[in-house]
Amino acid sequence: MRIRVGNAIRQTGEPFSFTASELFAPQTYGERSVTFAEPVTVNGTYTYDGKAFTVSAKAEAPISTTCARCTKPFIERVDFSFSERFVKGEDEATDDETYSYSGDELLLDKAVLDNLFLELPIASICREDCKGLCPVCGADRNVTQCDCITNEAMGES
Ligand SMILES: [Zn+2]
Numbered sequence: 658m659r660i661r662v663g664n665a666i667r668q669t670g671e672p673f674s675f676t677a678s679e680l681f682a683p684q685t686y687g688e689r690s691v692t693f694a695e696p697v698t699v700n701g702t703y704t705y706d707g708k709a710f711t712v713s714a715k716a717e718a719p720i721s722t723t724c725a726r727c728t729k730p731f732i733e734r735v736d737f738s739f740s741e742r743f744v745k746g747e748d749e750a751t752d753d754e755t756y757s758y759s760g761d762e763l764l765l766d767k768a769v770l771d772n773l774f775l776e777l778p779i780a781s782i783c784r785e786d787c788k789g790l791c792p793v794c795g796a797d798r799n800v801t802q803c804d805c806i807t808n809e810a811m812g813e814s
């Protein structure tokens with residue numbers, strides 16, 4: 658995901674808006690792997706301050722996941738926003754606070770994916786009131802009502 662930012666270099670301090678979208682390859686974050694169902698979309702602005710670019714944007718990542726309660730696959734839309742600085746440099750790694758760029762393009766992939774990782778829910782639930790699977794017979798209780806006796810009333814209201 659690249660954005661051309663040459664115009665901002667000539668107008669320091671002026672914010673320029675952009676939109677971008679890209680279907681990313683699956684990502685692995687430690688133990689967690691993320692597969693994208695649709696392109697990630699990013700809307701925001703970039704501003705050049707004479708030394709570095711600041712990109713402030715909102716993003717939406719439609720990820721393919723499975724419900725932690727009923728195990729059904731579904732698409733979860735993870736919304737997040739970020740503001741990151743991009744400093745010119747040939748070195749791939751600068752420090753943890755900034756990203757690097759060269760030429761008149763910013764490569765947003767790493768900033769987008771790093772911020773998505775921070776927003777990833779620990780467990781995905783297909784819907785707020787998902788009833789999950791019966792721990793005894795395994796029936797999906799959103800669609801079937803079984804007669805199994807479970808002691809879940811202990812913890813829940
Ligand atoms: Zn569910």
Ligand SMILES: [Zn+2]
Nearest residue numbers: 791794803805
């Ligand atoms: Zn059951």
